[in-house]
Amino acid sequence: MEPNRRAQLTLRIKKRARQLGFHAVGVSPSDPGPDDKLRVWLELGFQGSMTYLERQAEKRLDPGKVLPGVRSMICVALAYPHSQPLPYDDPNRGVISRYASGDDYHSVMGALMTSLLESIREELPGVGTRFYVDSGPVMDKYWAARAGIGWLGKHTNILDRKLGSWFFLGEILLDLELDYDEPALDHCGSCTRCIDACPTDAIVEPYLLDSRRCISYLTIELKQDIPEDLREPMGNLVFGCDICQDVCPWNHPVPDSSVPDLEPRPVNRSPELWELAQLSPDEFRERFSGSPVKRAKWRGFVRNVAVAMGNSGKPGLAPELTNLLNSEDPMVRRHAGWALKQLGTREALDAVRRRCSREPDSETRATLRELLDDEAADPAGVS
Ligand code: B12
Numbered sequence: 001m002e003p004n005r006r007a008q009l010t011l012r013i014k015k016r017a018r019q020l021g022f023h024a025v026g027v028s029p030s031d032p033g034p035d036d037k038l039r040v041w042l043e044l045g046f047q048g049s050m051t052y053l054e055r056q057a058e059k060r061l062d063p064g065k066v067l068p069g070v071r072s073m074i075c076v077a078l079a080y081p082h083s084q085p086l087p088y089d090d091p092n093r094g095v096i097s098r099y100a101s102g103d104d105y106h107s108v109m110g111a112l113m114t115s116l117l118e119s120i121r122e123e124l125p126g127v128g129t130r131f132y133v134d135s136g137p138v139m140d141k142y143w144a145a146r147a148g149i150g151w152l153g154k155h156t157n158i159l160d161r162k163l164g165s166w167f168f169l170g171e172i173l174l175d176l177e178l179d180y181d182e183p184a185l186d187h188c189g190s191c192t193r194c195i196d197a198c199p200t201d202a203i204v205e206p207y208l209l210d211s212r213r214c215i216s217y218l219t220i221e222l223k224q225d226i227p228e229d230l231r232e233p234m235g236n237l238v239f240g241c242d243i244c245q246d247v248c249p250w251n252h253p254v255p256d257s258s259v260p261d262l263e264p265r266p267v268n269r270s271p272e273l274w275e276l277a278q279l280s281p282d283e284f285r286e287r288f289s290g291s292p293v294k295r296a297k298w299r300g301f302v303r304n305v306a307v308a309m310g311n312s313g314k315p316g317l318a319p320e321l322t323n324l325l326n327s328e329d330p331m332v333r334r335h336a337g338w339a340l341k342q343l344g345t346r347e348a349l350d351a352v353r354r355r356c357s358r359e360p361d362s363e364t365r366a367t368l369r370e371l372l373d374d375e376a377a378d379p380a381g382v383s
């Protein structure tokens with residue numbers, strides 16, 4: 001395409017993206033570049049149980065394998081509301097991270113991306129395109145950094161000096177050359193606040209995250225037992241984690257986003273743990289319908305709630321935990337047992353003892369037995 005026409009087309013696409021409500025837009029060439037960091041990360045095992053990242057690694061490393069003939073990546077960012085205070089200091093309540101407090105961003109952003117794509121197709125009938133929001137085999141952060149949307153912070157999120165990091169990313173692949181933006185410059189400098197604040201030391205070195213230690217992974221992606229040594233540091237976080245972003249100086253102050261569908265649902269702002277623990281699987285599905293929280297599924301979510309209750313220091317939560325100890329799901333029972341042990345009252349320990357004596361699942365029985373043995377060895381919790 002002739003350079004002038006290409007420049008104008010690029011500008012029109014960017015203008016349309018802004019009109020639709022995207023907070024940033026940038027364009028990068030789609031050549032894969034000399035980036036083997038994904039491979040290194042996978043070799044280190046930092047993906048944990050997210051095996052889909054391994055299966056699709058070749059595609060992730062080369063958009064040409066996703067859309068043959070691709071030339072350009074149009075990257076967009078949509079900011080989400082972030083100014084609501086989270087109840088970190090209230091042990092009776094659970095923290096749901098900001099990105100997940102409103103409607104599911106996949107559908108909210110997907111609708112905007114569809115409109116952007118339609119306007120591109122109107123102007124360029126027959127052009128080869130594809131778009132992704134999070135769920136595709138595309139490295140959203142890598143392309144966003146190359147398209148100048150923001151830099152990859154030491155906490156491994158993309159951030160910008162004006163927007164902070166409270167935004168989602170998406171991209172349109174296009175088999176047409178456009179005018180390209182410069183990659184964003186790194187403004188982390190000597191700061192290490194995110195690394196220092198991470199409760200589980202998941203940022204093992206600047207720009208390198210071990211998902212297996214990250215509370216976001218533990219509360220959303222992990223479908224099995226949460227490693228015991230990471231449960232206490234989780235505090236009252238029941239879905240996702242915003243701590244490394246909360247402490248980032250570039251996130252203070254940034255104007256709040258006003259995308260109505262992403263506004264926190266009132267029930268998600270500061271939910272009481274006892275109430276979350278009482279949700280049946282059907283009630284969970286209903287309450288979190290159309291919300292990112294449903295990704296944890298009932299058993300994962302209630303497991304997280306049990307851990308938060310164990311960390312609460314509130315013996316008054318023992319009855320709800322005792323109900324979970326009798327839940328139909330063995331993983332939930334094991335976490336409820338751990339949480340009751342953490343509360344450490346006679347009522348709580350008696351409940352574990354009673355369950356242990358009639359526990360049908362051998363793995364769960366062994367876990368409960370271990371908890372009780374530990375207690376017998378250290379009854380006053382003084383060792
Ligand atoms: C897997 C995944 C996770 C995993 C792993 C997180 C991670 N840091 O990669 C877990 C479950 C832990 C997770 C957590 C969260 N996630 Co997530 N996640 C993803 C997903 C699906 C893939 C990311 C990936 O490929 N990771 C693999 C590693 C290897 O990638 P990497 O750290 O980015 O490093 C690569 C490049 O950045 C590059 N690189 C390294 N250094 C440099 C330097 C420069 C200059 C450049 C250009 C490149 C570069 O090398 C690496 C390999 O190529 C993306 C969506 C997508 N399709 O991309 C969302 C995504 C990254 N997640 C997102 C969000 C919002 C979150 C949470 C904030 C949610 C929450 N509140 O709980 C947390 C943040 C945790 C954290 N500190 O990062 C957003 C991030 C938006 C943003 N502003 O950056 C994304 C982009 C989803 C979206 N479309 O909006 N997530």
Ligand code: SF4
Pocket residue numbers: 155197198199200201202203209213214215216241242243244245
């Ligand atoms: S999201 Fe939470 S656990 Fe994960 S790296 Fe950031 S502070 Fe650490």
Ligand code: SF4
Pocket residue numbers: 153154155187188189191192193194195244247248249250
């Ligand atoms: S807290 Fe500091 S080191 Fe971490 S991403 Fe923000 S500026 Fe970079």
